[in-house]
Amino acid sequence: MSDASLKLLAIDDAPEHLTLVSEALRQEGLEIQTATDADVGWDLFQRLRPRIVLLDLVMPKVNGMELLERMVAADPAVDVILMTGHYSTESAVEAIQKGACDYLNKPIDLERLRSRIAGLVSEAEQRRKIMQLDHELVDMYQFEGIVSRSPLMLDVFAKIRRIAPHFQTVLITGATGTGKELVARALHRLSHSSSGQFAVCNCAALVDTLLESELFGHVRGAFTGAIQDKPGVFEYANGGTVFLDEIGELSPAGQAKLLRVLQDHRVQRVGSPVPRQVDVRVVAATHRDLRAMIAQKHFREDLYYRLAMVEINLPRLAERREDLPLLQRYFLQKFSTQYHKQISGITRRAQARMATYSWPGNVREFENVMGNACIMAEGNTVDIDDLPENMRSITSDTKAPDEALLSLDELQKRHVLRVLERVHGNKARAAEILGIARATVYQMLAKWKVEQAEDTVQ
DSSP: OOTTSEEEEEEOSOHHHHHHHHHHHOOTTEEEEEESSHHHHHHHHHHHOOSEEEEESSOSSSOHHHHHHHHHHHOTTOEEEEEESSOOHHHHHHHHHTTOSEEEESSOOHHHHHHHHHHHHHHHHHHHHHHHHHHHHHHHTEETTEEOOOHHHHHHHHHHHHHTTTOSEEEEEOOTTSOHHHHHHHHHHTSTTTTSOEEEEEGGGOOHHHHHHHHHEEOTTSSTTOOSOEEOHHHHTTTSEEEEETGGGOOHHHHHHHHHHHHHOEEEOBTOOOEEEOOOEEEEEESSOHHHHHHTTSSOHHHHHHHTTSEEEOOOGGGOGGGHHHHHHHHHHHHHHHTTOOOOEEOHHHHHHHHHSOOTTHHHHHHHHHHHHHHHOSSSEEOGGGSOGGGSSOOGGGSOTTTTTOOHHHHHHHHHHHHHHHTTTOHHHHHHHHTSOHHHHHHHHHHTTOOOOOOOOO
16 A cells, blocks of 8 residues: 555454454555554554544453543544444544444444445545645735735735835834744845845844944954954945844833934944945834834934835734634645654644734744744644643634624624724725725715725725
């Protein structure tokens, strides 16, 4: 049999019954293994990882119900059919509750068994085709290392394509974990400076005493410990791109020095009187509201307008939930390869739990959860028990506090207004994203008594 064959394991202490079942189910593409001993059957299960198991309920040593629990715990995607000559409604209900997909009475009706197995084989083939389609979708919806098919993110991708060949400065805003550095790298790769360096500077880690040295460099002897000349990130990235992460954390002194460089395109190493010309593109990012910081005198208004010549705002993961299945497949592929594990999917109950979680840490948290789950998974399927402890039970805290108990009308209103905000009030674009007529948008706004500025030409 080839590795692509679907595996079926039959465990029964009656050899004649195993022979009967094996002959009845023999078909192309189905590899059948049998065991007359529960312990041997369990060892075969762990080694072969069959998709289908026929399991006798009453056997010496190990009860079939106990073996069922162990199998489902090890591989939640397995289809187990219990067989018994001692049928009872109570045991049938218990078997289904513990994860069995069917419960057959002996003597086995071979036609019913063939039909049931044919259905499971067909479902397995459908799952295989869906997985193949998922792989293709991941490739189709990847943009410069970012995976999404959300209308909000597709707008971001379109903006990146338009901006990349021309920008000098860009400001990326969005909550922590939304992928700001990925967007910065995409801008660099699609720019005319892609052959140059991409230098990353975390402004939150810059203390005033080392700020100038890190950004602009120093010469030997400029201060204690300066034992040799060192270029700063602007010189290092000359001809390329500087990514200033967490720009909102830059001190007032640092803001003034950065503004001067952006205006003059020159840097001066600490301890050197000689200015050096630099040609760099600057991408800044922040999770803070810089306009509010300007009002509070914590951020320079002139620096903001210098950086925000073009602004890209990234949506939270909770605003693009249609991306969850795509991201699940993407990270399954990534971590399966990284950890050398054959993980093929996620159970429905794990998917449901992930769908109801609010993802406060956004895509970064999602990636960490998927990495943890792939490490913890014992079989080839991620189940709910493989998720982090805080996600195994849903409480009111895991739901978005403002949308947990809202009417459908209020949810619709919030979503429409959120989309309008993202597209800066452009009702034609909002209607396109929402899949409704532009007139419908106006009717909704009139119904909700929401005043909107007239559409701007974009």
